[in-house]
Amino acid sequence: MMEQQVKSRQRVSDHGEVFTAEREVNAMLDLVKQETERVDSRFLEPACGDGNFVVEILRRKLAAAKKRATPPKQQTVVPLEFEKQSVIAVASIYGVDLLQDNVIACRQRLYDIWNTEYEAVCDNEVDEACRSTVRFILNRNIVCGNALTLMCVDEHQQDTRKPIIFSEWTLPFNDTRIQRKDYSFAELMQSATIEDIIRKTGQMDLFADRNGEVEPIFLQQYIFDYRRPQNYDTQP
Numbered sequence: 001m002m003e004q005q006v007k008s009r010q011r012v013s014d015h016g017e018v019f020t021a022e023r024e025v026n027a028m029l030d031l032v033k034q035e036t037e038r039v040d041s042r043f044l045e046p047a048c049g050d051g052n053f054v055v056e057i058l059r060r061k062l063a064a065a066k067k068r069a070t071p072p073k074q075q076t077v078v079p080l081e082f083e084k085q086s087v088i089a090v091a092s093i094y095g096v097d098l099l100q101d102n103v104i105a106c107r108q109r110l111y112d113i114w115n116t117e118y119e120a121v122c123d124n125e126v127d128e129a130c131r132s133t134v135r136f137i138l139n140r141n142i143v144c145g146n147a148l149t150l151m152c153v154d155e156h157q158q159d160t161r162k163p164i165i166f167s168e169w170t171l172p173f174n175d176t177r178i179q180r181k182d183y184s185f186a187e188l189m190q191s192a193t194i195e196d197i198i199r200k201t202g203q204m205d206l207f208a209d210r211n212g213e214v215e216p217i218f219l220q221q222y223i224f225d226y227r228r229p230q231n232y233d234t235q236p
C-alpha cells in the first residue's frame with residue numbers, strides 16, 4: 001500500500017511538510033542501528049511531523065525492552081521489568097513540530113504502540129497510573145514548537161514567550177521512581193559543542209555528562225513514582 005506522503009499542497013509550500021516513507025525511515029535508522037536497539041539511547045526529531053521516525057524508533061526500543069526483561073535462558077518476559085524498561089524507552093524519545101495536529105497525532109501514535117505492547121506483555125498486571133505517566137511523558141517530550149527559534153508556538157505557528165523545555169528522565173533508584181530534570185532547549189544547544197558531536201561518533205548526547213566541559217544548567221528537578229502519578233510535580 002502506498003503511504004500518504006503529502007497532506008495538502010498548501011502544507012508543503014507553507015511548512016515543507018512531506019512525510020518519509022517507512023522503507024526510507026528504516027534504511028536511515030539502520031545507519032544508527034545499535035542506538036535504535038538500545039532502550040535508553042536518546043533521540044530528538046526536530047521536525048517530527050506525525051512521527052514516522054519516532055514511532056519506528058519506539059518499536060525497535062520496545063523489542064529491546066522485551067529482551068532486557070527476559071532473564072537469561074528463559075523465554076518469558078518478566079511483566080514488571082518490561083513495564084519499567086518500556087517507560088524508559090518512551091521517555092528517551094523527543095520530538096518538535098510546528099503544527100499542532102502533527103504533534104497530537106505523533107503523541108497518539110507513540111502512545112498506541114506503547115500501550116499495545118504493554119497490554120500484550122503485562123496483561124492483567126497493567127496499571128492505569130503507569131498509562132497516565134506515559135501520557136504525561138509524551139505530552140512533555142513531543143512539543144509544539146519552532147526548532148529554529150527554540151520557542152513554543154501557538155496554533156498559528158507563531159512563537160510564544162515560552163521557551164521549549166525538555167525533561168531528562170532517569171530511574172536512578174532501582175525502583176519505580178523517576179527523576180525528571182528540566183532544561184531549556186536553548187541551554188542544551190548552547191552547551192553542546194562541536195567536540196561533543198565529533199567525540200561521540202557523529203552523535204550528540206542531549207543531556208549527557210560532558211567529560212569536564214560546561215554542563216547544561218537545569219531549571220527544576222522532580223521525583224515521582226510512575227505508579228503514583230499524582231506526585232508528578234513534587235520537588236524533592
Ligand SMILES: C[S@@+](CC[C@H](N)C(=O)[O-])C[C@H]1O[C@@H](n2cnc3c(N)ncnc32)[C@H](O)[C@@H]1O
Nearest residue numbers: 015017018019020047048049052097098146147
Ligand atoms: C518534511 S516534513 C518531515 C516530517 C517527518 N520527519 C517525516 O519524515 O515524516 C517536515 C516537518 O517539519 C515541520 N517544520 C517545518 N519547520 C519547522 C520548524 N521551524 N520547527 C519545527 N518543525 C518544523 C513541518 O510542520 C513538517 O511536519
